Amino acid sequence: MIDYEFIKARSLKEALDFLGNYEDVKAIAGGTDLIVDIRKENVRAKGFKRLLDISGLKELEFIEKERDRVVLGALLTHTSLIESPIIEQHFPLLASAAKTIGSPQIRNRGTIGGNINNASPAADLLPPLIALKAQVKLCSVRGERTMSLEEFLAGPYKTNRQSDELMTEVHIPLVNEDYLGNFQKIGRRKAMNIARLNLAILLGINDGTIFDPRGRARCGDGLSDTFWKGGRSHFRQRHKRHRSGRDRGTCK
Numbered sequence: 001m002i003d004y005e006f007i008k009a010r011s012l013k014e015a016l017d018f019l020g021n022y023e024d025v026k027a028i029a030g031g032t033d034l035i036v037d038i039r040k041e042n043v044r045a046k047g048f049k050r051l052l053d054i055s056g057l058k059e060l061e062f063i064e065k066e067r068d069r070v071v072l073g074a075l076l077t078h079t080s081l082i083e084s085p086i087i088e089q090h091f092p093l094l095a096s097a098a099k100t101i102g103s104p105q106i107r108n109r110g111t112i113g114g115n116i117n118n119a120s121p122a123a124d125l126l127p128p129l130i131a132l133k134a135q136v137k138l139c140s141v142r143g144e145r146t147m148s149l150e151e152f153l154a155g156p157y158k159t160n161r162q163s164d165e166l167m168t169e170v171h172i173p174l175v176n177e178d179y180l181g182n183f184q185k186i187g188r189r190k191a192m193n194i195a196r197l198n199l200a201i202l203l204g205i206n207d208g209t210i211f212d213p214r215g216r217a218r219c220g221d222g223l224s225d226t227f228w229k230g231g232r233s234h235f236r237q238r239h240k241r242h243r244s245g246r247d248r249g250t251c252k
Contacts, residue, residue, distance in 0.1 A: 002038050002041055002045060002046065003049075004048060004049055004050060004051045005049060005050045005051070006050075006051050006053065007050060007051070007052050007053065008052075008053040008056065009052055009053065009054050009056070009057060010056065011057070011059075012057055012059055012060065012139070012166075012168070012251075015027070015052060015054050015057065015166060016139060016140055016141050016164075016166060016251065017141060018050075018052055019052070019140065019141075019163070019164045019165070019166060020140060020141035020142075020164045022049075022050055023163050023164075024047070024048050024049040024050060025048060025049075025050045025051075025052050025163070026045075026048040026050070026051055026052065027052045027053075027054050027166060028051055028052065028053055028054070028055070029053075029054050029055045029074075029075050029111045029113065029114050030055070030077070030106075030109035030110040030111045030114050031055075031109070031114075032102065032106050032109055032110040032114070033110075033114065033118045033120070034114075034118075044157055054075070054166070055075070057075060059073070060073040060074050060075040060076075060113075060168055060169075061073045061075045061076055061080070062076070063076065063080070063084050063086050063087065065086050065090075068173060068174055069171050069172060069173050069174055070086060070087075070090060070091070070171075070172045070174065071169055071170070071171055071172075072112055072169065072170040072171075072172070073168070073169060074111065074112060074113030074116075074166075074167045074168050074169060074170065075111050075112075075113060076111060076112050076113075077107065077108055077109065077110060077111055077112075078098040078101050078102075078106070078107040078108075078110050078111075078112070078115075078125075079098075079104075079107045079108050081094060081095060081098040081112065082095050082098050082099055082107070090172075090174060090175065091128070091132060091172060091175075092181065093128045093131070093132070093181035093182070093183050093200060093202070094125065094128045094129065094132065094172075096128075096183045097124045097125055097127070097128045097183045097185075097198075097200070098124070098125065100124050100183075100185050100193070100195075101115075101124050101125075102192060103192055112125060112170055113167045113168075113170070116129070116136065116149070116152070116159075116167065116170070117159060117161065117167055118157065119153055119154075119155070119156065119157050119158055119159050120156070120157060121156050122194050122195040122196075122198070123198075124185065124195060124198060126149070126153070126198070127183070127198045127199060127200035128181075128183055128200040129149050129170070129172070130149050130150055130200070131181075131200040131201070131202045132172050132173070132175065132202070132214070133148070133149075133172075133173055133214050134148075134149045134170055134171065134172045134173075135147060135148050135149065135170070135171040136149060136152050136167050136169070136170055136171070137167070137168050137169035137170075137171065138161060138162075138165040138166065138167055138168070139165065139166055139167075139168045139251035140162065140164045140165045140166070140251070141164065142164070143251065144168075144251040146171065147160070168251070173214065175202070175213050175214055176204050176213035176214070178204050178205065178206055178213065179202055179203065179204045179213035180201075180202070180203055180204070180205065181200070181201060181202045181203075182199075182200070182201045183198070183199070183200050183201075184198070184199040184200075185197075185198050185199075186198075186199075202214065
């Protein structure tokens with residue numbers, strides 16, 4: 001049995017102060033992965049003495065469209081992503097992935113921050129977020145930093161987040177409106193399925209030319225695809241010739 005002290009943060013500042021004072025802490029929001037690991041005494045759930053509940057931090061539950069990006073609070077649930085008009089308009093690829101996660105109960109509790117921080121090779125949101133060039137914002141009592149999702153992920157169930165840091169936001173750049181996207185999930189069954197392989201694809205097409213729609217210069221006929229397999233993200237570009245787009249929590 002894993003014994004631990006349970007603490008509930010009443011504010012983002014209180015959570016960051018606690019993380020700054022103790023190293024043997026795990027943060028929990030939805031708990032759809034961590035609680036299972038704790039009950040099974042999985043090796044991933046060992047090595048901590050304190051469980052910090054951040055599920056009540058409402059300042060981390062928001063979706064905000066800015067001039068050139070959409071900012072998501074780390075405690076947004078998968079259901080919130082699915083039901084958001086902003087996500088449906090700009091990133092239907094992400095909504096499609098969220099719909100494949102677990103059951104309604106899991107989607108109602110699981111969060112985008114938890115899905116990213118768990119860094120599972122089977123995580124459904126990681127391929128579309130990487131394809132969309134998402135960044136994450138990390139906060140601590142020392143300050144804040146932003147890094148690409150690819151840089152944040154260090155391998156299966158490993159990240160480059162420091163022990164005193166908390167992910168507070170996910171930033172997704174707005175994509176050229178003329179893009180096409182697709183998400184595919186391969187598993188052993190249709191419902192309540194854990195992915196064996198996930199695939200997310202983004203591409204733009206204009207006048208018979210395929211291009212990267214994510215704010216880059218056109219590459220004539222570049223085809224970009226990103227997928228998550230075996231704990232590593234892979235980004236490829238192929239070229240062929242064609243003739244013929246409230247209040248938010250701060251780190252203080």
